[in-house]
Amino acid sequence: MKILMVEDDKSVSQMMELFFKKEGWEQVSAYDGEEAVEIFQTHPRDFDIITLDLNLPKKDGIQVAKEIRRISETVPIIMLTARDSESDQVLGLGVGADDYVTKPFSPIALIARIKALHRRVMLEGQPRNLPKNIPSNDFDLETNHIRISKSRREVYFDENRVEGLTPKEFDLLYTMAQKPKQVFSREQLLELVWGYEYFGEERTVDAHIKKLRQKLEKSGPQIIQTVWGVGYKFDDSQVNA
Incomplete structure (x- = not known):
């Protein structure tokens, strides 16, 4: 993973960089809020996760x-705060943080939270980090109303991104959308999406189609x-513009 660590205490940032390296992760450091936004604006697709201190200069x-x-809207954010109060935690989550860790924290505990959040995002089928207004x-x-990116595992219904598709739901939609009607x-x-090695019941397809429809709707x-x-x-030819 590549992590943007936004932390004004350089000793904490340097310490975590050593722990991240042991995990095989790359860290980019920002020491104030303005620098953090500038780095992310410049390379918005680069980061798998952001750790963000609550108390920052600027x-x-x-x-x-x-x-x-x-x-x-999707890059995972873990808020780091020295304030152990419910109101600060609620405020952080309310502006878009996915999780929070209270200082002082154990490096091992922070790594565990990062792994858990990253795993959850992957299981939910969320794309890695998707800037808005991507050109077509x-x-x-x-198709008439659907746009799909295989590399980013991203689906748009007109201008609305379809959220939370699992890998199999995405593959089902992509398979059928390639040949509308x-x-x-x-x-x-089962053969195209699961492969010859899959020996499940045909009703597995029905269950996945049902969930896919719910998310598309x-x-x-x-x-x-x-x-x-x-x-x-798959047929979107009768959908009103």
Whole structure:
């Protein structure tokens, strides 16, 4: 992982850099709020996670979190605070932090929280760090209303990003969207998405399609259609602009 550590105490930053190196991680350090925002604006796709001190010179952690969230809605943020109060924790989470650690903290404990947050993001199928307003030529597949990037595991329904797709849900959508209106049987989808080595029941496809539909419906009309007695097809041609 590549971590942006925003911490005005250089001894703490240097100490954590040693621990991160042992994990095989790379650390970029920022020692005040303005520097942190400038680094992230310059390289918004580079970072897997941000550790952000609440008490910083020039801009405090709350303001930094707000500005980072205007650039990226998804990069994970762990707030570091010397204040052990519920109000500060709620405030940090309210401006977009994903977790918080109270100072003084154990380096091992912070690493464990970073690993847990990163694992949770990956399991939820969240993309790594996605700046807003990505041009359309950054997508591998575009239909009437859907844009998909395989490298970022990102799906847009018109201008709304589809949140929280699991790897299999993403693969199902990408597989069907490549051939709009073509009907796929459950057996075909098991073969194409799960592979020959998958020996699960065909109802596994139904369960994943159901969850995929629920997530797509949050962004727009239903575009995965059931063809009774056969299987499923992708069709967004009848969706109103």
